[in-house]
Amino acid sequence: MTTQNIPTSKAPAKAVPDSITPVPTRWVGPLRISGNAATDETHVPLATYESPLWPSVARGARISRLIDGGIRATLVDERMTRSILLEATDAQAAHVAARALDDRLEELRVLTRTTSRFAELLAVRHEIVGPLLYIRCEFATGDASGHNMATLAADALLTHLLAHIPNVSYGSISANYCTDKKATAVNGILGRGKNVTAEILIPRQTVADRLRTTAAKIAHLNVTKNLVGTLLAGGIRSANAHYANMLLAFYLATGQDAANIVEGSQGITYADDRDGDLYFSCTLPNLIVGTVGNGKGLPAVEDALARLGCRAERPIGDNARRLAALAAATVLCGELSLMAAQTNPGELMHAHTRLERLNGAPHGH
Known part of the structure; x- marks a missing residue:
């Protein structure tokens, strides 16, 4: 067997300058929220390369403003x-x-x-x-x-x-029973981060006019896609369409540790046809967010947290609780919009193609 001599340089390696990778960010909404951690209307920032996500979340936000109380977010636990x-x-x-x-x-x-x-x-x-x-x-x-x-x-x-x-x-010092940034059952059972449920009750006519579907269709799709489909795939304490999309965009825009979307996206969507009205909820038991700490001192993040109302003088922990409620409400807006689109053949792909062309993104193969 022969070996090849590879020349090496004795010159010191040049330091690679730090750089910032730009992620397109837009504020969508406002969304209307109520509950035990936040009650008002606010726009939310989403940093993403997936341009159709902005109008999708915006559609859910518009519907929230048509409902008395909007999206009700209930913070159940935190640790x-x-x-x-x-x-x-x-x-x-x-x-x-x-x-x-x-x-x-x-x-x-x-x-x-x-x-x-x-x-x-x-x-x-x-x-x-x-x-x-x-x-x-x-x-x-x-x-x-x-x-x-x-x-x-x-x-x-x-x-x-x-x-x-x-x-x-x-x-x-870390034994993987936490569990940090891994998809496991224990976090959903015992809790890690903020446990929040966001829910909304949408009248039949609004479902028809704004979502172009019915409560029955969305409830049926939730069973066949999110529940049965995820079961077949071997999902772990998770039954949703795309929580990770909204969470990553929200986390990046607000200075969170983006890797925590692994456990954060392990949530459950529930949909119910209530005499034609649509009850729709998103439960996220592992929302890991904060308003102080690493990443929060960047100017863009400081601005985002201030605009979200998460820099106010409040009792300790309340700003982070508000941020978690807004994250859950944002997830609901995007989840609702996508689920509605998928009840209609061709709507999802048509929207992606049109919006990506509009925003100058490459498409097609």
Whole structure:
């Protein structure tokens, strides 16, 4: 066997200058929202290369303004998680360690408060696999999405547990039972981020005039496409048409960690024909958003959060709750519009072709 000598340069590598990748951003709406986290009308920013998304969300927003109360967004729960791993000699030792952990919850809560002014330990859950003890720590994190805050607190808790619980050793500061940026069942069951349901009741005539369809058609498509189709595909706690489209666009425009759309898009669309009127809801149990922290100091992000009303003087956490409600309402607008379009043969492709030509995007093959 021969080898090839590849010349290498001894000159120092040139530093690659930082650059900003432009993502087209438009404000659509306004959408009308009510509920326990936001009640008003506001435009929302969407940063995307998929130009048909703007008019699609705008159609849903127009419908929201025709409804008394618009889209009702209910924030059900909120918590950020980080899982840590301890290793014992066997399952019995891991079980003893778990019992000891449960007995120390109050001191762990006190310790958590020393790591941040805003961190609060809400709960600790654990699973044992052989000699492995997986510990899922759940925190309140104020107006931050809380990734770093939760990790900092979890690191302090891990150090404390190793010092005070015998017969265990360090496994990992992050053990994938969180679960961060991966499609799993545990987040939907136990919660990660903001759990929000956005819902709307649309009169029969508005469904016909504005969506060119019927409540019965949308409800039927939701079963056959979102529920049965997703089941056949092996979806994990998810039954929706395209939550990820709206979430990514909203996350990029508001300075969020875009990778969190992986768990964020694991939501469920529910549609019901109520004597011709359409009840339509989008439940998003894993909305991970914040109004402070990494990315929020960029001028465009600061402007977006201010225009969204998420820079106001409010109790700690309320700005992030408002942002989550607006994200869920935005998802509903786009989901409703797409589902309506897909009840009509040819409408979706016609709209994409026309709008992409209008915006100068390449099309065709």
